[in-house]
Amino acid sequence: MSTMAVPDVAVAPVNEGFWTRNRKVGLVLAVLGLLAAVLFGALATDQQARFTLSEDAAGAALEINGTFGAILFGIVALAAGAALLAGVPKRWFVTVLGVGLVGFVLSFLCWQVSAAPTGQNFMPLVNILRGTFILALPLIFGALAGVLCERSGVVNVAIEGQLLMGAFSGALFGSISGNVWVGLVAAAIGGATISLLLAIFAIRYLVDQVVMGIVLNLLAVGVTGFLYERLMQTNIERYNSAPRFSNWEIPLLKDIPVLGPALFRGNIFLYLGLLLVLVIHIGLFRTRWGLRTRSVGEHPTAADTLGVRVLGLRYRNVLLAGVVAGIGGASYTLALFSFTKNMIGGKGFIALAALIFGRWNPTGALLAALFFGFADQLATYLGAINSVIPSQFLAMLPYLATILAVAGLVGRVRAPAADGKPYIKG
Secondary structure, eight states: OOOOOOOOOOOOOOOOOSOOHHHHHHHHHHHHHHHIIIIIHHHOOSSEEEEESSSSSOSOEEEEEHHHHHHHHHHHHHHHHHHHHHTOOGGGHHHHHHHHHHHHHHHHHHHHHHTSOTTOOEEEHHHHHHHHHHHHHHHHHHHHHHHHHHTTTOOOOTHHHHHHHHHHHHHHHHHHHOOHHHHHHHHHHHHHHHHHHHHIIIIISOOOHHHHHHHHHHHHHHHHHHHIIIIITTOHHHHSOOOOOOOEEOTTGGGSTTHHHHHSEEOHHHHHHHHHHHHHHHHHHHSHHHHHHHHHHHOHHHHHHTTOOHHHHHHHHHHHHHHHHHHHHHHHHTTTOOOOTTTTTTHHHHHHHHHHHTTTOHHHHHHHHHHHHHHHHHHHHHHHTTOSSOHHHHHHHHHHHHHHIIIIISOSOOOOTTTTOOOOOO
16 A cells, blocks of 8 residues: 655745734734723623523523623733733644633623613523524535535635525425435535536636636526526425424433533434534544545645546545535525525635634534634524614624634635646646
8 A cells, every 4th residue: 555645835934023923813802802891891780691501591590790790801801812912832822812702702791691681681501502503504514515625626615506505405305205304315416416517617627616616606596596486486385395304312411501402402414514524524634535635635746646546536525525515505494494595695605714714624614613603693692682782783793703713813824735726637
């Protein structure tokens, strides 16, 4: 058996002087912490901010005075920013940044929860956590589809179209057959169809992969919108009333406080999404397939020299990505909603941001997807407690979090060296 090493790509060091990226992030975090301590502390009330360990206001809860909590957690964020400004070791950067961001968010929540109308000044942690995972599910599947493609050297901007085609196919064929499993298979095939077009034009005909991805997104919107109007709207019972996957409860684990009800009383998409993160992570970094995939994404010429069928591997991985994204689209129509036109609403592009934020790593993509899912769920919660923050701002909160994460928090990242570069066999 031949062995293969993924080549390291030398990156010229950049002399940033005192104002390194870490210190710039620290300055921003310190300013945010100061803002939280002063502004959120002033706006918060002396009411107790209750974070209940259940789905409602009943039961055990973590309580803290609103004003005190807003000031305290603001100071935590300020201290974390000051530590980054002072120049903490790089290995501690992510940890300190995480502590600071959590402090800022908790300061904000102490203000919002304590200032909520009487009877609404509590946050049900089970609901928040459950909603975070539900809203993150399509992002998790979409980001994993991106990992499979881009680790193979193919840019996947078509995640939006793959999710949308999966959602439509699952709803249509699930409704016609009356069988939820038929809908799931159809969703996987629908996503793979968009991926097949991407593979053919990007790998075989060397079309610009970014442009092709955008075209495929528009194609998916057009095809599903046309068929929705001609079929689903004319006969909803026949074509848009797919059965739903029920929730599966895991004995013992479902009784774990907070985590149990949110994670272990979910549907198949939740369990499958988490399982796929584990499987793809192990596959990429612990198997021959993963070694060859990463080699094709970094240095396809070297991989070809050692006997790897570069184009064949790219075809297979792009198709597999479409299957994964198609199943992610079905998490809408086979678990939550009926199909509507363009129902994905940009989640494919947020999944692409999660892929970059997670540094093309399945586990990192999962954490990034959960971050964006939490931002989405937080917007829903703040609307429910009649927050003074305008509803228009709340609606844009997940997208704002996406922009800030990719533009500022992710720092310098390097995509696979051959990502987006067509390979022509010599």
